[in-house]
Amino acid sequence: MAAPGGPRPSNVPANYNPNSLADGVQNLQISRPTGPPTSAANSGVPSRPPPPFGQQPPPFSSSAPHSAPFTGTSPMVRPGPIPPGVLTRPAVPPSTHSQPSLPPNLASNRPSGPPPVTQPPPPFGSRPPPPGALPSAMSSSGGPPSAILLSGQVAPRGSRPSGTPFGSSPFITGPALPPGSIPHPVSNGPPAFAPGASQGGPHMPLAGSLPPPQGGPAAPATLFARAPPPAPNMGSLLGSPPSGAMPPGTMQAPPPFPAVPQGVRSSSPFVAAPQGALPPSGSPYGPQAWQMPPRQVAPPSAVPGAAQPPRMFGMPPPSQSMAAMSPAMGQMGASTIGSSKIDPNQIPRPITSSSVLLHETRQGNQANPPPPATSDYIVKDTGNCSPRFLRCTINQIPCTVDLLTTSGMQLALMVQPMALPNPSEEPIQVVDFGESGPVRCSRCKGYINPFMKFIDQGRRFICNLCGFTDETPRDYHCNLGPDGKRRDADERPELCRGTVEFVATKEYMVRDPMPAVFFFLIDVSMNAIQTGATAAACSAINQVIADLPEGPRTMVGVATFDSTIHFYNLKRALQQPLMLIVPDVNDVYTPLQSDVIVQLSECRQHLELLLESIPTMFQNNRTADSAFGAAVKAAFLAMKSTGGKVLVFQSVLPSVGTGALSSREADGRTNISAGEKEAHKLLQPADKTLKTMAIELAEYQVCVDVFVTTQSYVDIASISVIPRTTGGQVYYYYPFSALSDSAKLYNDLRWNVTRPQGFEAVMRVRCSQGIQVQEYFGNFCKRIPTDVDLPAIDCDKTIMVTLKHDDKLQDGSECAFQCALLYTTVYGQRRIRVSTLSLPCTSLLSNLFRTADLDTQFTCFLKQAASEVPSTPLLQVREQVTNLCINILHSYRKFCATVSSTGQLILPEALKLLPLYTLALLKSTGLRTDGRIDDRSFWINYVSSLSTPLAIPLVYPRMISIHDLDLKETERTPIPPVIPLSSEHVNDDGIYLLENGEDCLIYIGNSVDPDIIRQLFGISLVDDIPTQFVLQPYDNPLSKKLNDVVNEIRSQRCSYLRLKLCKKGDSSGMLFFSYMVEDKTPSGLSYVEFLVHIHRQIQSKMT
């Protein structure tokens, strides 16, 4: 694979693209829960006191945001746009007020609302309760019935119209009024590693703290988008006749990157592990039936309770499974076929856990199955990596392919290499092996990790991935202790931690690390101008500039486009930005390459002026055409020498120039009526033009994100090829409303540029002998089978890696997976983040069911289904999804359950929610036939890089009641317990909030107490609430709580959420009820009916 910039050094592992690496130092700093404030933030000056891990479990900020004094809007609500004048950047780096405990990677810029500045722990601050809290979930209603005895048909509980697709609702609400944002530096502080500190050799764990993000509250902002900012005097700019002939510029090499100041980090052992006791072990979970909830059993070589409902370590195991089962038994135990009595309150549903779990990745030299991905937990890395980084669909690996096939389950890893940690977790430690680079297996190139076995007095080591024996490098030799381990194992992060970050040597690059380049491309065609999309984009960019990384490494450029492309010379010497037009959109070139991308520090004022002027400059634009493809190509040419990020704001269907598209949706409708079989083709790219371009972009380390702010069809299926291939993503605002979407646009953009991220990355997953990677799924470019190229990678991106057997594994041995990500931080450091997960192998089917990871297993189904939809008739995909569920449950019923009655549907405890999630998936936007093509394309695209914790709510949203928020006492989180997604639980006198991580619906019943409506919305009559309302804080406890809840959700989801108001009786109400996945619909079964259906399918397979 030819890496841009030159050939790969011969000794570099094949999987590494020698380009530079970037980012995320901030990631390294994960936690400093109570870290002392520091002012070293931007200077990278040394010595930061070690994080106080010695204390008891890191104190969670009990000072959670919601307990803060009500100040109007919640403190961190991402502000809506700020009026132009307010945007001046502070002359000094932001105050350190919020730094002390803000973990760098948790940037305070997390979309929603971090805590008040004076309160230490940030975004997550409000989440974890004191680690002593008991899991209230254990007894909650969704509880442990591990099996359901089902029989007979159930009368449908009433049907609801299947609503309209989410996006089509005309009701849009505006963002909460933003508190303003004080411009502050980027959350990614410069690295804090002292150059000298890491030179002592490999042994020095350099954990430390990076300068925390300077989050800071956003300045009070006014709701933006009411009017475009006044245009500054741009006379000369506007007046200069755009000339078609641009002076060809010469390419200038990017300025060298000055060494980043570094600080000393000291690592502190994580001492707080008070609750690590394992539950008593019991008898192996054998083939017996559900009566044995897995979690109580800790078979000798097995992992204790995987994928179980949240529990606290150290807690006694739940008494007996039968007790836990009783509710179900009571209802359905005496199942007789034909009984139509099934109480919907007794069937499995997700549990709300209000406690935070402490998860040690290994205990007693065994892998410890992780808590559910959707639960709240704190990880202590004791050898295996955090499940946030690598999570397997099954926590024991089947020894043979036959065993896996029999189980019906999928074997795959969800890899999220830069996942956000919980702030209470220990930072990832950085290890510097000096010039020799990290120790690696000479055969498979696997990296040194805690599972490599040293032998022969430490002189040699055996690779846990390929089994090869290597000589230990002389300067890495260490004697073994009586336990056979190296005596220094506990002091070397790479020998005792599942995740470490190695400093990359010159061998891992062919050029200097690339600068952080941000190029903004703005659609100024007639429609974009008239809908306010251009103004919203310019305002968002203008505000976000203040959040870009400081320093000479940060470069920016701006171009606008309609049927031509307009670059702007931002050189300081020029009095005002000069517009340079590229008229040929079929054979694009870029003018003045050296002047259209400039160091941010040199052009900040010009840039702000320009962004304020653009909406006015084009206010009378009558050009309807948009040259999206050509504009991306032109931006690419301008940044070809460096690589970087292109952020495109697109409002209409690209209609001219390279990659022009046609409105095939209209044609598609005809085709659909002609035959369902061809319908899915509209979900495929129109042609290969954009794909070809995207591959070229990826080769030059250019990542593209597209913000689609539209009111019409734009062919997302075609457009999305570019972000998907370059490690980017699509943001979708449909139907775009300048009033309600501007704040989300700003928040999305801000999170995009400030979240932990890296550039010019290459990733590879290695597996132990016997297992190999089958396929990678996600947003990347793949040029060789073993690696994925990621022009950019960030904390939100997840890559699914499916696995296959190529040999038998030994029962009782362990199988390891190692993910290595080579990347460049935004500060120009080259790093290799290595995460290793070692899991036990088993030849028992019951172990697979016991340790199945529901969330991950289901996310795997979801991603596979999403990738199938564009190429397979929908009915077939739906059938495949249903069969996956049936096959797993059938296998369990046939081989593991001992219950004799055929009238019983028996669900493995760990997978008891599989039918519910499967049903919800069948009713989701992507798998329904009634959705708009673009809505479905967006869904498919969104799923492709989605993390496990966000995949579940996308399919099975969270619903809570909000009319009674002030009556509920919640200790740790402002979010009350969830309500099942059934219309039976939605009352006419209630108000409900439903969110799926992207959208948030607020439904108002038709007989709600007017006083409650007034408290929440400022108006008493439902009919008087405007369809596009803005969630505002009012001076009463109920309103305050609602704002707290919304902000907490935004923080958890790292998304601002599109708020929509839904009223009973109109289309918005129907939209809301379309999310009641447990209801019967004209085209779908109710939950109970679906269970009956599944049960019958299993019965028929049994006979």
Ligand SMILES: [Zn+2]
């Ligand atoms: Zn090896």
